[in-house]
Amino acid sequence: MHFEAVILGGGFAGRRAAHALRRTGRKVALLDPSPVTTMLPLLPDLAGGWAPDEIAIHPLADLLPRNATLIPEAATAIHLNKNRLETANQTLTFDQLLIAVGATPNLRPITWSRERVHVLGNLDDARRIRRDFAAYLHETDTPRLLVSGTGYTGLELAVSLHVRARAAGKPCQTTIVDLNPILLPSLPEKQRRHVLDFLTAQGIEVRMDAAVESLDDRQAVAGGRIYERPFFCWTIGSVFPGIQLHGQTETLRDGRLLVRPDLSLPGHPNIFVAGDAAAVTRRGQPLRKAVNFAYYGGRHAGRNMARRLAGRPTRPFRPMDLGWVVPFQTTSVGRLPGNIWIRGRLGVRLHHLMCGVRNYSFKNFAGCVKLAWKGNPT
Ligand SMILES: Cc1cc2nc3c(=O)[nH]c(=O)nc-3n(C[C@H](O)[C@H](O)[C@H](O)COP(=O)(O)OP(=O)(O)OC[C@H]3O[C@@H](n4cnc5c(N)ncnc54)[C@H](O)[C@@H]3O)c2cc1C
Incomplete structure (x- = not known):
């Protein structure tokens, strides 16, 4: 099947692009295997049971403009030089493509069984954590929470579950470990101290320079210490989802695709990338993965796709940091x-x-x- 414009991913970036293409009246296909879209920043609240799922989700089909056809499938491969992509069931061709597939938890460093590992990348992960943590608190009198990763997701999740355990009358020993030597290195010392003091006041231990070495049914070993039967969460960054890309691309270490100022892929003026999948650099640094950059980047990519379809020149994306x-x-x-x-x-x-x-x-x-x-x- 052929579409003038194809969008991969119905998150913030993909949906905004679909709306930006609405006025062109062109046929747009949006592929996403998930029937609902999720407000990801609420995931730590959902995982801890502090907010109902209902306020964080909405059927994706209801959010798309009329000219967009929702195809409920994941792209598995993209042939960049042939303007073609594949899903498990079909092959699509396109004139313009937007890759807006977000990011997924980075499981690459895990060498032990994943059964006992909890990650937080989507709604199902949040539901699993909530269910498993409730069962864990029910089973044990001395709960032990071990979170690997002191990025924002790790810290938010650790606090959310730590407070949940206390609210359930089962105060929990909580440790957050990270291989890095400094907690939140991008923050000024004063703000970092504020976060550390808060965690310490909550009774949460933070161990830097400490990696998880093993995990089995009985225990985890992290930074040379043994943790008996912990509830274990893994929040070590996120990576580009597993789509095979055929053709030359440049990526960051986390798989984000480096783009030109107009958000197109170098050498592929009709293929755009936005949101967490894109490495947009500003003052030599890649933008952080955040809702606002995805929202405005997606809108901009959609407008540039429309410009290309109309034979007009594209414009550079000038991201504004809203904090x-x-x-x-x-x-x-x-x-x-x-x-x-x-x-x-x-x-x-x-x-x-x-x-x-x-x-x-x-x-x-x-x-x-x-x-x-x-x-x-x-
Ligand atoms: C736990 C957590 C907390 C966060 N907290 C904040 C916060 O407080 N503030 C903030 O600004 N940002 C936060 N973020 C980051 C923010 O959610 C992302 O930057 C933003 O959602 C990126 O939007 P996106 O459209 O690029 O990707 P997403 O919103 O992730 O959407 C990607 C879509 O692509 C679909 N998809 C995946 N693979 C395929 C495929 N192969 N084919 C087709 N579709 C596919 C997915 O199903 C998904 O619907 C958080 C993220 C997480 C995980």
């Missing part, structure tokens, strides 16, 4: 535009409000506002 917040139940650390640093409950509220603003229906928006208003307990 960020990392929420930890009752406190936060974040940076607003103008290099203004914020902390405390205000940041948690802003985070949930932003989740509402970028959410997909009035019901979801209202749910996020309620969350921002009432806050999570400690």
Whole structure:
């Protein structure tokens, strides 16, 4: 089957691109194996059982413009030089392509059985953690949470589960380990100290320079120490999803595809990449993986696809950093535009409000506002 424009992925980037292509009246196909789209920043709340799934999800088909056909399948291979892609069931050809498939948890370094490993990359992962952690708390009188990875996902998840255990009357010994020597190295010392002091006050141990060495049914070994029967979470970064790319590309270590300023792939002016799948560099550094960059990058890629279809020149993407917040139940650390640093409950509220603003229906928006208003307990 042939489409003038094909979009891979119905996340923030893919959906925005579909809407940007709406006015062209061209036939667009959007491929995504997931029937619902998920507000990923709410995953730590969902995993800890602090928010209902309903406010974080929406049927993808309801969010697409009329000219877009949803194909509920994953792309498995892209032949960049032949304008062709494959799924398990069919082959599609295209004039313009957008790769907006996001990122998935990085499982490459894991050499032990994955059965006891919990990751947090999508809604199913959050549901699994919530279910398994509840069962774990039920089974044991001395719960032990071990989280590998001190990125934002690891820290948020650790706090969310640690507080959940306490709320369930089963206070938990929690340790977060990371191979890196410094916690949150991109933060100024003062903000880093704030996060560390908060974690310590919660009774959460942070061990830097410590890697997980093994994991089996009985124990985990991390940084030379033994952890008996831990609930184990693995949050060591995310990588480009497993699609075979035939043709030359340049990638970062995490598989993100390096793009030209107009978000097209070098040597492939009709193939664009946006969101977490793209390595967009600004002042020599790749942009972080974040909702706003995906949202505006997807919209920009869609507009450039429309320009190409109309035979007009494309324009460069000029990303604007709207800041960020990392929420930890009752406190936060974040940076607003103008290099203004914020902390405390205000940041948690802003985070949930932003989740509402970028959410997909009035019901979801209202749910996020309620969350921002009432806050999570400690
Ligand atoms: C736990 C967690 C917490 C986060 N917290 C924050 C936060 O607080 N603030 C913030 O700004 N950002 C946060 N992020 C990052 C943010 O969610 C991402 O940057 C954003 O979702 C990227 O959008 P995207 O459209 O590129 O990808 P996604 O939103 O991930 O969408 C990708 C879509 O592609 C589909 N897909 C995957 N493979 C294929 C394939 N082979 N073929 C077709 N479709 C495919 C997927 O099903 C998915 O629907 C968080 C992410 C996670 C995982």
